[in-house]
Amino acid sequence: MDALQIIRSMPKVELHLHLEGAFTLESLYRLIRKYGGDPDVQDIDDLRRKFVFTDFRHFIEIWCWKNKFYREPADIEDMAYSTVFSMSQKNIIYSEVFFSPWDFVNPEMPFQAVTEAVIAGVRRAESECPIGIGLIADLVRDRGHQTVNKRLDEITPYRNEVIGVGLGGSEKEFPAEWFTAVFKEAKRRGFHVVAHAGEAGGADSIWSALKNLNAERIGHGVRATEDPALIEYLKSKQIPLEVCVNSNLKTKIFPFPADHPVRRFFDDGLLITINSDDPTMFGMDLNDEFILLFNEYKFTLPEIRQLTVNAIKASFADDLYKAQLTHAHEEFWKQITLSNGGFLK
Helix, strand or coil: CCHHHHHHHCCEEEEEEEHHHCCCHHHHHHHHHHCCCECCECCHHHHHHHCCCCCHHHHHHHHHHHHCCCCCHHHHHHHHHHHHHHHHHCCEEEEEEEECHHHCCECCECHHHHHHHHHHHHHHHHHHCCCEEEEEEECCHHHCCCCHHHHHHHHHHHCCCEEEEECCCCCCCCCHHHHHHHHHHHHHCCCEEEEEECCCCCHHHHHHHHHCCCCCEEEECHHHHHCHHHHHHHHHHCCCEEECHHHHHHCCCCCCHHHCCHHHHHHCCCCEEECCECHHHHCCCHHHHHHHHHHHCCCCHHHHHHHHHHHHHHCCCCHHHHHHHHHHHHHHHHHHHHHCCCCCC
């Protein structure tokens, strides 16, 4: 088994993936045809070309465009089911998945119907596949800090199904400090809390997520490079970063692969995890992300193995489940090491 086969076969853990950005192209194309379609999308290749972005704002525009095709709870459930099933086929054994039910709510499809459709689709896939899913409700900055208390109240009855709340969206227009009170209340109610920061916004955005929101993990965090004191803080506190290399390149956070700090972060001892963010929209899944690290950033197989250890450690799974994930991970690498004469490069 060569290195790329090992990467594809290894059990993987992903902590930064948006359910609504990980749909299969086939499932979305069925909906486009079902609801009258779009004149620019005549086949799957046309649809694939839709997901080529000029910048982060263009990405958000296309995100909103594709959401309009999810109009019934059955559409939502199928999207959740097919997404998780597809992840399992890529040997992802555990993932903590962002979802934003508010993106789909309308008078014909209320919040409860959307949320329960997501949960039903995810749990159905879990029952059929060797994968576990932790759901994180993304409160979404762009809807304004005035409405987040209502959103937290809406998601709280699902606390047994939803392990955390997150904060995605436009960092610059809706800074983290505006959401301080609701994140404090979310933690009081027993949710884990995470926040996107240091993607479109700079190092100050990361500081705010840490100090105002008490975020347990940082989504992206790559612009920590702008503040050496922040780098040292992240390292000393071992605060997990959910790094999404291809996403950052596709949205032009970094114009060229050589500009991305993933190699530097790992070498400096930061607790980084590797994730695909919106794999269908960006055209690369978690396997592809690791292959990119191997080819472009010269990560070795032992280093890629360590990145999965990092992800298990940084996850919100309980200790027993972490032990099960660790066992599956170690057993795989034990067999691979034996088959390669007792060592890996």
